[in-house]
Amino acid sequence: MxxxxxxxxxxxxxxxxxxxxxxxxxxxxxxxxxxxxxxxxxxxxxxxxxxxxxxxxxxxxxxxxxxxxxxxxxxxxxxxxxxxxxxxxxxxxxWIREELQDLLKSTSISPETTHALSKLQLFDAQYRERMNLEGRVRWLFYHFPDLNRTEVAKALCVSRAIVQRYIKIQQDQLRRAHQAKAQALS
Structure with missing residues (x-):
């Protein structure tokens, strides 16, 4: 305001x-x-x-x-x-914008999650607009399905429940797409 x-x-x-x-x-x-x-x-x-x-x-x-x-x-x-x-x-x-990422990265995150997040940042930098939170979660788990959900939630500064919800939506959409493809082939 x-x-x-x-x-x-x-x-x-x-x-x-x-x-x-x-x-x-x-x-x-x-x-x-x-x-x-x-x-x-x-x-x-x-x-x-x-x-x-x-x-x-x-x-x-x-x-x-x-x-x-x-x-x-x-x-x-x-x-x-x-x-x-x-x-x-x-x-x-x-001031918060400048300090936010450094302070959030200082939390303990595994090297695998750090690597996945750096790949996400590289991918996200290619486009004019940043992906929203749901897009970032879905991209991470599509390309890195074995990531620890708690660490991803901590790195993205959201609750584990939100990460879980976005993953479930993604899995349901992929399942429905595979079923539709299988029905079209038969």
């Missing part, structure tokens, strides 16, 4: 709205980068952009933008009508 700052002109007294850029919530930022929200939170914690705070209204802990990060201009801590929420500034989103 685009945020504006109201500024009063000193000479005329007119109020002007100045755009301060497209800000995103943690969930929107995770969707933008096509990673799970929990993975994005881990990256934000590593970068010192967010912290865990107790919310007395809902009586639970929640992840909020760190006050120091808000002072540095990396986002805003907003009290909305339905409770507090935080947004990340374009500066923070760009």
């Amino acid at each position: 685009e945020y504006f700052r109201k500024v009063t002109g000193l000479e005329t007294g007119n109020v002007y709205k100045i755009s301060i850029g497209e800000h995103r919530t943690f969930t929107d930022t995770a969707a933008h980068f096509q990673v799970a929200r929990s993975s994005l939170i881990k990256v934000l914690l590593e970068l010192g952009v967010c912290q865990k705070e107790y919310d007395a209204v809902i009586r639970e802990y929640r992840y909020r933008l760190h006050p120091d990060a808000a002072k540095k201009g990396l986002g805003y801590r907003i009290m909305g009508p339905k409770g507090p929420f935080d947004v990340l500034s374009p500066t923070a989103i760009e």
